[in-house]
Amino acid sequence: MGKSIYLFQGFLSKKNIPIGYKNKIQQQVYIGSGLGISIGSFCQINEFVKLKDVEIGDYVMLAPYVQILGGKAHNISDIKIPMVLQGEYYKGKIIIEEDVWIGTNAVIMPNVRIGRGSIVGANSVVTKNIEPFTIVGGVPAKIIKTRKTNDLV
Secondary structure, three states: HHHHHHHHHHHHHHHOOOEEOEEEEOOOOOOOOOOOOEEEOEEHHHHHHOOHHHEEOOEEOOOOOOEEEEEEOOOOOOOOHHHHHHEEEEOEEEEOOOOEEEEOOOOOOOEEEEEOOEEEOOOEEOOOOEOOOOOOOOOOOOOEEEEEHHOOO
16 A cells, blocks of 8 residues: 555544555545544545545445535425525435445435445446345436346346
């Protein structure tokens, strides 16, 4: 691992972000305040990834420009009040289980669980939970196929 990766992992530990070992974390990863973030071991997090309120399991790969946007969402229910003035509410944490691969430019919305061994295609927007060993893609993300032995042919 390069010097910049070690410096960034030191930065994460200073923010009290639980982080495993033997991770490869590129430069320009956005973590905001770091609240609600934990990162397992043997993960690869590429440049320009944005992390908010997420638990990342072991062996997870995040391609460049992935946005994981757990936490708050905007209130929009009162049409008489401008949306910017309606405030926010807590929508939920994102859970990414172990051995997941998330493709370039994918967006993961709040309160989503991505199951073990799943793959999220590039440019997808995930708004619902993904079952383990499932490949999804699109906007919104839909099941393409599963990674179970009989389905990969």
